[in-house]
Amino acid sequence: MSDNVYNVLFLCNANSARSIMAEAILNRIGAGRFKAFSAGSQPKGEVNPFALQLLESLNYDTSFARSKGWDEFAEPDAPEMDFIFTLCDSTANESCPIWPGHPMTALWSI
Template identity: 65%
Template sequence: MTKTYNVLFLCTGNSARSILGEAIMNAEGAGKFHAYSAGSRPAGDVNPHALELLQRLGHDVSGLRSKSWDEFALPDAPKMDFVFTVCDQAAAEECPFWPGQPMTAHWGLADPAAVRGSNVEINLAFSETYRMLRQRISTFASLPIASLDRLSLKNRLDAIGRDQTHADAN
Protein backbone atom coordinates (compact mmCIF):
# COMPACT_ATOMS: atom_id res chain seq x y z
CA MET A 1 0.00 0.00 0.00
CA THR A 2 1.41 3.41 -0.98
CA LYS A 3 1.05 6.58 1.04
CA THR A 4 -1.41 9.24 -0.04
CA TYR A 5 0.16 12.68 0.39
CA ASN A 6 -1.92 15.69 1.44
CA VAL A 7 -1.18 18.88 -0.49
CA LEU A 8 -2.40 22.38 0.35
CA PHE A 9 -2.39 25.19 -2.22
CA LEU A 10 -2.43 28.66 -0.66
CA CYS A 11 -3.30 32.04 -2.09
CA THR A 12 -4.62 35.20 -0.54
CA GLY A 13 -8.20 35.02 -1.87
CA ASN A 14 -8.55 31.28 -2.54
CA SER A 15 -10.73 32.01 -5.54
CA ALA A 16 -8.61 31.24 -8.62
CA ARG A 17 -4.98 29.96 -8.56
CA SER A 18 -5.20 27.84 -5.42
CA ILE A 19 -8.58 26.49 -6.52
CA LEU A 20 -7.10 25.52 -9.90
CA GLY A 21 -4.20 23.83 -8.10
CA GLU A 22 -6.55 21.83 -5.89
CA ALA A 23 -8.63 20.63 -8.84
CA ILE A 24 -5.63 19.77 -11.04
CA MET A 25 -3.81 17.90 -8.27
CA ASN A 26 -6.89 15.88 -7.36
CA ALA A 27 -7.23 14.86 -11.03
CA GLU A 28 -3.52 14.36 -11.85
CA GLY A 29 -2.53 12.77 -8.58
CA ALA A 30 -5.58 10.62 -7.90
CA GLY A 31 -4.61 7.86 -5.49
CA LYS A 32 -1.18 9.36 -4.70
CA PHE A 33 -2.22 12.87 -3.63
CA HIS A 34 -5.22 14.51 -2.01
CA ALA A 35 -5.31 18.27 -2.57
CA TYR A 36 -6.89 21.12 -0.69
CA SER A 37 -6.81 24.89 -1.10
CA ALA A 38 -7.21 27.86 1.19
CA GLY A 39 -6.52 31.57 1.53
CA SER A 40 -5.28 34.01 4.11
CA ARG A 41 -8.19 36.35 3.30
CA PRO A 42 -10.64 34.16 1.37
CA ALA A 43 -12.82 35.91 -1.18
CA GLY A 44 -15.84 33.87 -0.13
CA ASP A 45 -16.62 32.68 -3.65
CA VAL A 46 -14.72 30.77 -6.29
CA ASN A 47 -14.02 32.92 -9.33
CA PRO A 48 -16.62 32.06 -12.01
CA HIS A 49 -13.94 32.01 -14.74
CA ALA A 50 -11.99 29.40 -12.77
CA LEU A 51 -15.11 27.27 -12.33
CA GLU A 52 -16.07 27.56 -15.99
CA LEU A 53 -12.57 26.56 -17.14
CA LEU A 54 -12.41 23.59 -14.78
CA GLN A 55 -15.87 22.37 -15.83
CA ARG A 56 -15.00 22.75 -19.50
CA LEU A 57 -11.88 20.64 -18.95
CA GLY A 58 -13.83 17.90 -17.18
CA HIS A 59 -12.85 18.57 -13.55
CA ASP A 60 -15.22 17.86 -10.68
CA VAL A 61 -16.00 21.25 -9.14
CA SER A 62 -18.69 20.14 -6.70
CA GLY A 63 -16.51 20.41 -3.57
CA LEU A 64 -14.60 23.57 -4.46
CA ARG A 65 -15.11 26.54 -2.17
CA SER A 66 -13.19 29.59 -1.00
CA LYS A 67 -12.03 29.00 2.59
CA SER A 68 -9.59 30.25 5.20
CA TRP A 69 -6.26 28.59 5.82
CA ASP A 70 -7.28 28.61 9.51
CA GLU A 71 -9.36 25.48 8.75
CA PHE A 72 -6.16 23.56 8.09
CA ALA A 73 -4.41 24.69 11.27
CA LEU A 74 -7.10 23.13 13.50
CA PRO A 75 -6.24 20.01 15.52
CA ASP A 76 -8.67 17.79 13.59
CA ALA A 77 -7.61 19.06 10.14
CA PRO A 78 -5.85 16.73 7.71
CA LYS A 79 -2.08 16.65 8.25
CA MET A 80 -0.35 18.29 5.28
CA ASP A 81 2.70 16.77 3.64
CA PHE A 82 3.19 19.65 1.18
CA VAL A 83 2.13 23.31 1.20
CA PHE A 84 2.54 25.40 -1.95
CA THR A 85 1.92 29.14 -2.13
CA VAL A 86 0.82 30.20 -5.60
CA CYS A 87 0.69 33.97 -5.14
CA ASP A 88 3.25 36.44 -3.87
CA GLN A 89 1.04 37.85 -1.12
CA ALA A 90 0.50 34.47 0.56
CA ALA A 91 4.20 33.64 0.32
CA ALA A 92 5.13 36.82 2.18
CA GLU A 93 2.49 36.44 4.90
CA GLU A 94 3.02 34.72 8.19
CA CYS A 95 1.45 31.29 7.80
CA PRO A 96 -0.28 29.38 10.55
CA PHE A 97 1.61 26.56 12.20
CA TRP A 98 1.26 23.40 10.09
CA PRO A 99 1.41 20.27 12.24
CA GLY A 100 3.96 17.74 11.04
CA GLN A 101 6.27 20.29 9.39
CA PRO A 102 5.18 19.83 5.77
CA MET A 103 7.50 20.59 2.86
CA THR A 104 6.80 24.06 1.54
CA ALA A 105 7.58 25.81 -1.72
CA HIS A 106 6.55 28.97 -3.51
CA TRP A 107 5.11 28.46 -7.00
CA GLY A 108 4.11 32.07 -7.68
CA LEU A 109 1.89 32.87 -10.64
CA ALA A 110 0.28 36.05 -11.92
CA ASP A 111 -3.31 36.42 -10.75
CA PRO A 112 -5.69 35.72 -13.66
CA ALA A 113 -8.52 37.25 -11.62
CA ALA A 114 -6.71 40.60 -11.79
CA VAL A 115 -6.81 40.68 -15.60
CA ARG A 116 -9.13 43.33 -17.00
CA GLY A 117 -10.31 43.25 -20.56
CA SER A 118 -12.52 41.23 -22.83
CA ASN A 119 -13.77 37.77 -21.95
CA VAL A 120 -11.26 36.40 -24.46
CA GLU A 121 -8.37 38.11 -22.62
CA ILE A 122 -9.63 36.96 -19.21
CA ASN A 123 -10.20 33.39 -20.42
CA LEU A 124 -6.71 33.37 -21.94
CA ALA A 125 -5.20 34.44 -18.59
CA PHE A 126 -7.05 31.66 -16.75
CA SER A 127 -6.06 29.10 -19.40
CA GLU A 128 -2.40 30.12 -19.15
CA THR A 129 -2.46 29.89 -15.35
CA TYR A 130 -4.08 26.46 -15.60
CA ARG A 131 -1.44 25.32 -18.11
CA MET A 132 1.45 26.46 -15.90
CA LEU A 133 -0.04 24.91 -12.77
CA ARG A 134 -0.77 21.65 -14.56
CA GLN A 135 2.80 21.49 -15.83
CA ARG A 136 4.21 22.11 -12.33
CA ILE A 137 1.82 19.64 -10.73
CA SER A 138 2.60 16.96 -13.34
CA THR A 139 6.31 17.40 -12.69
CA PHE A 140 5.75 17.24 -8.93
CA ALA A 141 3.47 14.20 -9.16
CA SER A 142 6.11 12.30 -11.15
CA LEU A 143 8.85 12.82 -8.54
CA PRO A 144 10.03 9.69 -6.72
CA ILE A 145 9.08 11.28 -3.38
CA ALA A 146 9.66 8.23 -1.19
CA SER A 147 13.20 7.75 -2.50
CA LEU A 148 14.37 11.38 -2.20
CA ASP A 149 16.00 12.75 0.92
CA ARG A 150 14.38 15.86 2.38
CA LEU A 151 16.97 18.31 0.99
CA SER A 152 16.82 16.87 -2.53
CA LEU A 153 13.03 16.97 -2.47
CA LYS A 154 13.02 20.58 -1.24
CA ASN A 155 15.45 21.58 -3.98
CA ARG A 156 13.23 20.00 -6.62
CA LEU A 157 10.08 21.64 -5.25
CA ASP A 158 11.78 25.04 -5.32
CA ALA A 159 13.06 24.42 -8.86
CA ILE A 160 9.56 23.59 -10.05
CA GLY A 161 8.39 26.98 -8.77
CA ARG A 162 11.32 28.91 -10.20
CA ASP A 163 11.66 27.56 -13.68
CA GLN A 164 9.90 24.55 -15.09
CA THR A 165 12.72 23.72 -17.49
CA HIS A 166 15.16 23.23 -14.61
CA ALA A 167 12.86 21.27 -12.29
CA ASP A 168 14.53 17.95 -13.08
CA ALA A 169 18.09 19.28 -12.94
CA ASN A 170 18.45 19.07 -9.14
Protein backbone atom coordinates in the same frame (compact mmCIF):
# COMPACT_ATOMS: atom_id res chain seq x y z
CA MET B 1 7.24 2.78 -4.68
CA SER B 2 5.32 3.80 -1.55
CA ASP B 3 1.57 3.35 -1.23
CA ASN B 4 1.26 6.59 0.76
CA VAL B 5 -1.26 9.20 -0.28
CA TYR B 6 0.30 12.62 0.28
CA ASN B 7 -1.79 15.58 1.40
CA VAL B 8 -1.03 18.80 -0.47
CA LEU B 9 -2.31 22.28 0.39
CA PHE B 10 -2.27 25.07 -2.21
CA LEU B 11 -2.38 28.63 -0.83
CA CYS B 12 -3.15 32.01 -2.36
CA ASN B 13 -4.75 35.22 -1.13
CA ALA B 14 -8.44 34.83 -1.96
CA ASN B 15 -8.73 31.06 -2.52
CA SER B 16 -10.90 31.88 -5.50
CA ALA B 17 -8.94 30.88 -8.62
CA ARG B 18 -5.27 29.72 -8.66
CA SER B 19 -5.40 27.53 -5.58
CA ILE B 20 -8.84 26.14 -6.49
CA MET B 21 -7.60 25.18 -9.96
CA ALA B 22 -4.44 23.60 -8.54
CA GLU B 23 -6.57 21.56 -6.13
CA ALA B 24 -8.83 20.30 -8.92
CA ILE B 25 -5.95 19.45 -11.25
CA LEU B 26 -3.88 17.57 -8.67
CA ASN B 27 -6.89 15.66 -7.39
CA ARG B 28 -7.46 14.39 -10.93
CA ILE B 29 -3.94 13.74 -12.18
CA GLY B 30 -2.61 12.64 -8.80
CA ALA B 31 -5.57 10.49 -7.74
CA GLY B 32 -4.44 7.63 -5.54
CA ARG B 33 -1.09 9.32 -4.89
CA PHE B 34 -2.07 12.83 -3.75
CA LYS B 35 -5.06 14.43 -2.03
CA ALA B 36 -5.16 18.16 -2.70
CA PHE B 37 -6.72 20.96 -0.69
CA SER B 38 -6.71 24.74 -1.07
CA ALA B 39 -7.11 27.80 1.11
CA GLY B 40 -6.49 31.53 1.23
CA SER B 41 -4.97 33.98 3.66
CA GLN B 42 -7.88 36.37 3.01
CA PRO B 43 -10.61 34.17 1.49
CA LYS B 44 -12.94 35.99 -0.86
CA GLY B 45 -15.92 33.89 0.18
CA GLU B 46 -16.72 32.83 -3.37
CA VAL B 47 -14.90 31.04 -6.14
CA ASN B 48 -14.13 33.01 -9.29
CA PRO B 49 -16.83 32.05 -11.82
CA PHE B 50 -14.32 32.09 -14.69
CA ALA B 51 -12.11 29.59 -12.85
CA LEU B 52 -15.13 27.32 -12.34
CA GLN B 53 -16.17 27.70 -15.97
CA LEU B 54 -12.69 26.81 -17.19
CA LEU B 55 -12.45 23.74 -14.95
CA GLU B 56 -15.93 22.56 -15.95
CA SER B 57 -15.14 23.04 -19.66
CA LEU B 58 -12.25 20.60 -19.15
CA ASN B 59 -14.49 18.14 -17.27
CA TYR B 60 -12.96 18.75 -13.84
CA ASP B 61 -15.11 18.16 -10.78
CA THR B 62 -15.90 21.49 -9.10
CA SER B 63 -18.33 20.23 -6.46
CA PHE B 64 -15.60 20.64 -3.81
CA ALA B 65 -14.94 24.29 -4.66
CA ARG B 66 -15.47 26.85 -1.91
CA SER B 67 -13.36 29.78 -0.80
CA LYS B 68 -11.95 29.08 2.67
CA GLY B 69 -9.31 30.40 5.03
CA TRP B 70 -6.01 28.75 5.78
CA ASP B 71 -6.76 28.63 9.52
CA GLU B 72 -9.10 25.74 8.72
CA PHE B 73 -6.03 23.62 7.98
CA ALA B 74 -4.20 24.57 11.18
CA GLU B 75 -6.97 23.17 13.41
CA PRO B 76 -6.22 20.05 15.48
CA ASP B 77 -8.74 17.96 13.51
CA ALA B 78 -7.51 19.13 10.09
CA PRO B 79 -5.81 16.69 7.74
CA GLU B 80 -2.05 16.73 8.26
CA MET B 81 -0.30 18.15 5.20
CA ASP B 82 2.81 16.68 3.63
CA PHE B 83 3.37 19.57 1.22
CA ILE B 84 2.21 23.20 1.18
CA PHE B 85 2.67 25.31 -1.95
CA THR B 86 2.11 29.06 -1.87
CA LEU B 87 1.08 30.29 -5.32
CA CYS B 88 1.61 34.05 -5.03
CA ASP B 89 4.30 36.34 -3.67
CA SER B 90 1.99 38.46 -1.53
CA THR B 91 0.74 35.43 0.40
CA ALA B 92 4.30 34.19 0.86
CA ASN B 93 5.10 37.42 2.73
CA GLU B 94 2.27 36.96 5.25
CA SER B 95 2.52 35.30 8.64
CA CYS B 96 0.93 31.92 8.20
CA PRO B 97 -0.33 29.48 10.82
CA ILE B 98 1.91 26.83 12.31
CA TRP B 99 1.09 23.75 10.31
CA PRO B 100 0.70 20.44 12.16
CA GLY B 101 3.20 17.77 11.13
CA HIS B 102 5.90 20.11 9.78
CA PRO B 103 5.10 19.81 6.05
CA MET B 104 7.56 20.64 3.29
CA THR B 105 6.79 24.13 1.96
CA ALA B 106 7.62 25.96 -1.26
CA LEU B 107 6.72 29.11 -3.17
CA TRP B 108 5.42 28.56 -6.70
CA SER B 109 4.72 32.11 -7.79
CA ILE B 110 2.16 31.90 -10.60
